[in-house]
Amino acid sequence: EDKVVQSPLSLVVHEGDTVTLNCSYEVTNFRSLLWYKQEKKAPTFLFMLTSSGIEKKSGRLSSILDKKELFSILNITATQTGDSAVYLCAVPWSGQKLVFGQGTRLTINP
């Protein structure tokens, strides 16, 4: 069965810290891995990763994929209280359907 597992499930850090969120996957016919940020409501798209070893970067956020070891990490440097959210990892399978991980709830304390 295809599955996506995220860790940790919950993380509390102080403002300014750097965090690393993990996502491992087991899917057949891998095409891409997606990261979303979910605050109060709709998940918003962060990154799509398709190739191993190529870092995607957007401001203080970056992500990389390892297709050999079947995982991805999402890094956030110099965290701010606005980074507090649930971070979701997802992998498409069987056409356009997405399989989601459980999410990591990140809390940034001032």
Add this chain to the structure above:
Amino acid sequence: DGGITQSPKYLFRKEGQNVTLSCEQNLNHDAMYWYRQDPGQGLRLIYYSHIVNDFQKGDIAEGYSVSREKKESFPLTVTSAQKNPTAFYLCASSPGTGTGTQYFGPGTRLLVL
């Protein structure tokens, strides 16, 4: 403005009642999806549609029904057969380009009275 809209924002259901959640998109996307999110969990797929007049069951379709009569609209009905409907419901769409990227609406929170 292009995007996905869901209504209502909050919905209350009485025992034995069917309720319908609206999802509309003006992104000209072919594919649309309904997910359910429970506290502390990720998103689980209820139904999806890749083209007008066609839809497929997801992982947790029991107690739900959908229709796709128009490209822009994909309403979800939560029937009385769904015994535990309290959850956050998210609608999404994708252009169907094969990358898997989906764009989400703001969600509807359903509560049972």
